[in-house]
Amino acid sequence: QKEVEQNSGPLSVPEGAIASLNCTYSDRVSQSFFWYRQYSGKSPELIMSIYSNGDKEDGRFTAQLNKASQYVSLLIRDSQPSDSATYLCAVINAGKSTFGDGTTLTVKP
Amino acid sequence: DAGVIQSPRHEVTEMGQEVTLRCKPISGHDYLFWYRQTMMRGLELLIYFNNNVPIDDSGMPEDRFSAKMPNASFSTLKIQPSEPRDSAVYFCASSPGLNGYTFGSGTRLTVV
Numbered sequence: 001q002k003e004v005e006q007n008s009g010p011l012s013v014p015e016g017a018i019a020s021l022n023c024t025y026s027d028r029v030s031q032s033f034f035w036y037r038q039y040s041g042k043s044p045e046l047i048m049s050i051y052s053n054g055d056k057e058d059g060r061f062t063a064q065l066n067k068a069s070q071y072v073s074l075l076i077r078d079s080q081p082s083d084s085a086t087y088l089c090a091v092i093n094a095g096k097s098t099f100g101d102g103t104t105l106t107v108k109p
Numbered sequence: 110d111a112g113v114i115q116s117p118r119h120e121v122t123e124m125g126q127e128v129t130l131r132c133k134p135i136s137g138h139d140y141l142f143w144y145r146q147t148m149m150r151g152l153e154l155l156i157y158f159n160n161n162v163p164i165d166d167s168g169m170p171e172d173r174f175s176a177k178m179p180n181a182s183f184s185t186l187k188i189q190p191s192e193p194r195d196s197a198v199y200f201c202a203s204s205p206g207l208n209g210y211t212f213g214s215g216t217r218l219t220v221v
């Protein structure tokens with residue numbers, strides 16, 4: 001089992017819809033969780049961090065964490081074509097981040 | 110703030126040659142990470158430093174890879190000798206504490 005697993009994707013949604021990206025992790029002691037966005041040919045960019053159970057909202061983005069289920073998700077409301085990218089889930093454990101393989105999102109106009 | 114600066118952006122080299130990748134982290138960030146990204150394996154952590162000291166190098170593929178951080182503003186990743194399977198994008202990232210990272214633009218390495 002991989003340490004961090006994400007929906008294999010690709011995920012396609014129409015413009016204006018909600019995009020839902022999911023991630024599970026294997027180590028229960030993990031404490032910090034992050035979402036990065038990576039455009040094709042570019043480097044990953046941090047967009048959300050979450051440390052405690054519940055929801056965290058930042059603009060059109062909402063991160064959700066459920067430590068009991070070892071599950072973290074990212075919701076993108078009112079999706080825009082500019083949101084089309086690969087989204088990477090990362091989990092910090094023992095001082096280092098482990099990344100999932102990413103889910104590629106395409107938002108169609 | 111100029112962000113994390115990596116050089117070179119692209120490197121094409123012949124098998125067997127030495128390759129040195131460079132990174133300047135964000136001033137004040139006490140953690141520095143080297144990652145490698147390929148389509149097959151995704152983002153893999155190679156090594157990371159805290160306050161210039163290597164903490165975990167378990168991701169370094171083999172003895173051909175080495176990394177140094179002589180001071181808080183500079184780090185190198187060296188591959189000697191290089192092999193075609195080393196072809197990948199190498200990212201340097203830094204962070205203040207164990208928080209989200211800021212990545213550099215990456216070095217695309219091609220070994221022919």
